[in-house]
Amino acid sequence: MIKKIFVLLSCVLLLAIPDSALAAKKGKKKGPKKPKKELDLSKVVKVQVQVTQGKVTKSYDVTCYGNEPGQMKGKNFTPMSKVVSQYKGRARFDKKAKKKYALYRAIQKAGKEECNQPGHLSLAPYNGAFGEAEARILYDRFSFGASPELIAHSARIGLEATVNEIMAYKSEPQFDADEIELRCDGYLADDSRNESFMFDECPPGNRNAVRDTGVRFDIYNRMWRSNNGYYHKLAHFLHDERMAAGSNVLNSTDRYALVDHVAMLRRAAASGDYIQFMREWNDDYLGHLVWLDGRSNSGDSPNENYAREFWELGTVGPTGLDGLPVYSDLDIAQSALAFSGWIRECADFLDSLGNEYEACFGAKAPLRHAPGAKTIFIGTPWQATVDTDADVLNATFNHPRTAEHLAEDIWKEFINPYAREKEIRQLAQLIRDSNYKLHPVFRKIMMSRAMFDQKSRKTLIKSPIEMAIGFLRHTGIPVIDSIYFDEDDGVYRTSSNRFENLEWNVIDELGEIPTLPPTVFGWNERRLAGEQWVLPWRNAVVWILNQDSDDLEERGGFSYRTRFFSGLPAAGTAAPVLVDNIAAMLNVPLTDAQKAHLVQFLDYDYVQCSNSEKQDPTKGCDADGNRLKYRVFDPHPESDDVNVTDLRGVIAAIAMQTAYRLK
Amino acid sequence: MKGRVSRRDFLRAVSAGTCGAAIHTLTSPYENMVALAQGAGNGRVFVLVNLAGGCSHNIVPIYHGAYRDENPTISYSEADSLPLNAEQGLHPSLTALKACWDTGRLAVCNLVGYPNPNRSHDESTDIWHRGTRLMGASNGGWGARLTCQMNSIFGGVSLGGSNVLITGDCNPPRAFASLDQNAFGERGISGASSRDQAFLRITRDQMNIDSAPPPAADNYWYVRTQADNLAASLTTIKNATNQPLPDISPITFPNTGFGRACQNAARLLQATAIGTQFIYLQDGGYDTHAGERTALANNLTRVNGGLNALIATAFALGRWQDLVIVTMTEFCRTFENGSQGTDHGHAGPVLIAGGAVNGGIYAPAPTPAETTSQGYYHNYHIDFRGIFHEVIQFLGYDPGPVFPEAFSYTRLGILG
Incomplete structure (x- = not known):
């Protein structure tokens, strides 16, 4: 004491x-x-x-x-x-x-x-250098790529200003007008075929006067040319990586539903409100009621398709970070009952020309709803008594897994494939802190150390859409309409417009057509980068490059010479600069040896050996009887067209490199 | 630039390699291609048909009254199906397999699954493809672990796309959209001469060789490997499989995606020199939550047409004894729902056809006692890995490394 x-x-x-x-x-x-x-x-x-x-x-x-x-x-x-x-x-x-x-x-x-925390796993603010390489990372991941001019501008204004520009929504009146034109019949106002179909197929006031191809063309149009790349990228992320719905299940009375579904994706991208997005999914005719069978889910005969995917893909995911199931089959059965009670109703309507047309809609049918309380997440701390879809939504967003599952998808789509449990929990907390409003979360991610860490670079596989649209945006090469001369009328007409050309020759070839996913899981980027898809990509690139250069100049306002040859030094030293410019434009780092091969391609011809040369080992003839002949690459206007052909070869060779498939 | 000796060497080497004449010293994707394509297997060929989406009603339980009651629009009676025995039959579209049954060469295994079943497409497919629940994603699928034991680089070929089943680090199956020359012909730059095109291809190949080494085991490595695999295998397999197939008229290969895949499988069966022993095919559209009767009939008609022509070609080539065809699907389906379709269940059927198959029913049809209130089977009789164990042994390989996880299975003796 x-x-x-x-x-x-x-x-x-x-x-x-x-x-x-x-x-x-x-x-x-x-x-x-x-x-x-x-x-x-x-x-x-x-x-x-x-x-x-x-x-x-x-x-x-x-x-x-x-x-x-x-x-x-x-x-x-x-x-x-x-x-x-x-x-x-x-x-x-x-x-x-x-x-x-x-x-x-x-x-x-x-x-x-x-x-x-290692940099590639840290969401702490990045305070390193921000140059063109960093700007490309942002535009490749949070948009569909950017032109060299935009990249240079971003490098000048710095990280924060770049993020502000990326996230600033710009109104799109021209695209909105194009959308109405395109979704009606797939043609734009300046398309020669538009005239003959316009009034036949698109009567004003007819909601089903919609072509699914036109809806997709509007999507391509905005991804490719709009300044709101971030918002269209986010809409595509929600379409592909969460619950994907396909328009192929719609019949002629339901066509409008695709327009509504795409509008829902765009609203979600614009607001960034993920809870509201899932709330709208619950009422979505295409996604919930047709694609995932909600219209046939009744209390006395349940169909659990939607209930399962609502959790598995849209919210909590099937298993937790501990590897254990998040919900049981019984939970799904109960949840399906809570979602039950929809019906498909059809009625005749009049368009503004007074013509009758039929349209079908989803409607709540209380008698088909399973009455009484249902219990979900049984035996877990998140057990909840629910009756309706709104109750399931609330209980689901109270479950910690909803934010974690979203965090997993965001991390692997936008940051890198390395996140551990700790990082997922951390990002999930950010999502919850922002009450599932995604824009503040994405802003933090865009400005994080993980985004720019060397270990994060070139670790994410681009989707085919990112590859295709990105190539157009990086290079500035447009896809133009194909036209023919109509001898009867003495005018040029469109045989296939730019969007048809883009879809048929590029996007379809690569296996990812928006609004037509293979399953509710969307597209698997890894699968689409597999061996069987290597050649289609090469061919898609070459198809874009093979468009007639005179046509591109006349009708697309694009000149290879202006785009690629302006500012190059004199012949003899131009080739290495051109190779560097294209590699930077496509964000493909090249080794010195790779550059040397491309410079050689530009500065040499590959010619046939004469018989005497074949006999002379000092002439360098190969087994096919060809050799190299020096012919300096000359980018100046007076030189002949061969330079543009070689240039296209170099662009193709760089775009076919592994690094181009990664972001 | 003129003095780059490696370029000339490379040109010579590639030219030699593409002619298939010599094994050269450069390390390139073409190296040893012809030699590597020659397999030393026992000549037996395993064709795996994945009915993706969950297909159980290729088997028809006929006489269960309760079953018929629960499935009013999608079930079949004995009269409108292809009866196998007093208990059950085949879907009426599957006539080719019924012919195998009639000659004692079709094995039917009901309730094939795995412990702790999962009713998610993604998860259940993943388990079927990986063959285990223990391994991480980087260990790939059992198809690739099987072909890892094969000598030929074409030991496994997928004509049904790329997925986890055929993913692996050691000689995984090659995936081809088609074996037709036109289908994988590479587009050339317009305006360039054929020699310029060749120069461009050589330049690109050199660039691949001189690219920076990819980081191990990530997406970059994966994408690079896929491109290298393609470059290495296109020419060889094109040349090896371009012989015309034997005449099997009046039977023809249907002009459908699955039909063409079966035709390509037949070409691989014929091209014995490249040693293909594992062929993966896939048909989709089996997630029949609504309108199952029509959808399933269309799907199985498509499958039947392709398999019928493949089997006929095997007979014409004298290879029926060497061929084993196995169907798989990620799970069975429930009883009929409110939209004349069915939802996801647990264990499903596997069908095995081939000249060496000991025909019969290897696991009985499910009884009402084995059915949950939602109408799917809570039990499984056979672990799917056990069936593939027997097939792998039939091919002459060790199933142990292919399915390293312990599981419960009694040998059935389906083959041999």
């Missing part, structure tokens, strides 16, 4: 000594004040950590300096170890200090982990 009192008194005395006295005591050993070492700002990273105390979890800002967690005040960095040590002694007898000590210790621990 005496010993205890002694210790306590010592502590009190120690605390009673004024700081100045201690300082004076210590001051004896101190020399003149050393000037403070300036912080190396490239080592400063701001991160957020989550700390749980009792039942409360809170986020705290921590600054990492190197691997050391701490706090920044102005330009001063204080390590957490120092903050913690200030409270360590007092924590033994001061309740407040004890609390603070525990909190700062927890922050220090979490901060240490966060500060040691």
Whole structure:
């Protein structure tokens, strides 16, 4: 007891000594004040950590300096170890200090982990250099690629301004007008075939005056030419990576449903509100009621197709991070009952010309709904009693797996394939913190260390749509209409327009036609990068390049010479610069040896050897009897057309490299 | 640039390689192609037909009154199906397999599945394709683990696309959209002479050789491998399979995707020199949640047409004894739902046809006691890996490394 009192008194005395006295005591050993070492700002990273105390979890800002967690005040960095040590002694007898000590210790621990997080797994803000290479990463992942001019502009304005530009929605009146034209019959107003079909097939006021090809053409049009690449990319992500629905199940009375479905995807992309997106899926005629059979799901004869995919693909996913099932077959059966109660109703309508047409819709039919309470997520902490689809939605978005499953898809689609359980939980928390509003989440991702870390680069396989549309956007080469001369009328007419050409010769060949997914799972990018799809890509690239260059100039406003040869140095030194420009444009890093092969292709002809040359081993004839002949590449306007042919060969060779398939 | 010796060497080497004349010293995708294409297997060929989406009603349980009651529009009677015995029959579209049954060369296994079944397409397909639940994604599928044991680089060929089943790091099956020359003819740059085209191809091949080494085991590595595999295999398989098939008239290969795939399978069967022993085919559209009767009839008619011509070709080539055809599907389906379709179930049927097959029913049709209230079978009688064990042994390979996970199975003696 005496010993205890002694210790306590010592502590009190120690605390009673004024700081100045201690300082004076210590001051004896101190020399003149050393000037403070300036912080190396490239080592400063701001991160957020989550700390749980009792039942409360809170986020705290921590600054990492190197691997050391701490706090920044102005330009001063204080390590957490120092903050913690200030409270360590007092924590033994001061309740407040004890609390603070525990909190700062927890922050220090979490901060240490966060500060040691490898860059490719860190969502902390990126503060490295932002140049053209980084701008290409953003545009390839969050849009469908960008022209060299846009990339150069982004590099000039920096990361934050680039992200602001990418995420700023620009109104699209021309595309909206084109959409009405295209979805009616697949043709644009300036398409010669438009005149003859316009009034036959698109009577105003007829909602089913829709061609699914036209709806797709509108999608291509916006992906390819709009400045809202981010929003169209996000809509495609929701279409492909979550629950995919196909228009091939619609008949003529239901065609409008495809337009509604695409509009739903675009609304979701515009708002970024994932909860609202799934709420709208529950009422979607194409997706829920036709594609996933909701119209035949009744209380007395359930069809569980939609209920299963709503969870498996749209929300919680089949298994948790622990590998265990998230829901049971019984849960699905119960959920299907909650979703039941829809019916398909058809009626006759009049279009604005007074013509009758039939259209069918989904309608709630209370008598087909299974009455009474249903229980889902049975036996789990998220068990819920539900009756309707709205109840299932609410219970599902209360389940932690919904954000985690979304985080898994976002991470592997936009960041890299390496996320572990920890990163998924962290991103899921961000999603929950933003109440499933995706834009703030994507903004953070776009500006994160993981986005630009060397280990993240070229790790994601592009989808065929990204490959095809990206090629057009990177190079600026358009796809143009094919036309023929109508001798009877003495005018040129369109035989296939630019969108038909794009779909038939490029997109269809690559295996990914939007709105026609193979299954509800969407497209498998890995499969579509498989051996059997290598050749179709090569042929698609060559098809784009094989469009007549005079036609491209006359009707597409595109000139290979202007695009690729402007600003090149004189013949003899132009080839390496051209190769570098194209490689940068397509974001394909080349080795020196690869560049040398392409320069050789440009600067040499491959000619047949004469008989005497074949006999002479010094002439370099190969087994096929051909040899190289120097012929300098001359990009200047007076040189003949061969240069453009060679140029197209170089573009094709670079686009066929493995690196082009990755982003 | 003129003095780049490796370029000339490469040109010579490629020319020699593409003529199939010599084995050269350069490391290129063409190296040893002809030699590598020659298999030393026992000549037996396994054709796996995946009925993707969950197809169980290729088998018709006829005499279960309760079954008929529960499935008023999609079930068949004895009279309008192809009876196998007093219990059950085949779907009426499957006449080719019925002919195999009649000659004692069709084995029927009911309730084939795996422990702790999963009713998700994705997960169940994944289990069927990987053959295990233990391995991580990087270990690929059992089809690739099988062809890993084969000497020929064409030991396995997929004519049904790329998927996990044929994914692996060691001699995985090659996937081809078609074996027709026109179908994989590469488009040339317009305006370029044929010599310029050749120069461009050579330049591209050189670029592949001189590209930076890909990081191991990630998507970059995967994509690069796919391109290399294609480059290496196109010419060889084209030349090896371009002989005309024997006349099997009046039977013809249907002009459908599956029909053409079967025709290509027949060409591989004929091209014994390249040693193909595993051929993967796939037909889709079996996720019949609605309107099953019509959809299934269309689907199985398509499959029957292709298999009928393939079997006829095998007879014409004298290879029927060497051929074994196995159907698989990820799960069976439930009783009929409200839209004349069916939902996802558990264990389903597997059919095995071939000249060496000991015909018969190897696991009985499910009884009402084995059926849940939702109308799917909660039990399974045979682990699917056991059936493939027997097939792999028939091909002369070791099933152990193909299915390393322990499972319960009693040998059935279907083959041999």
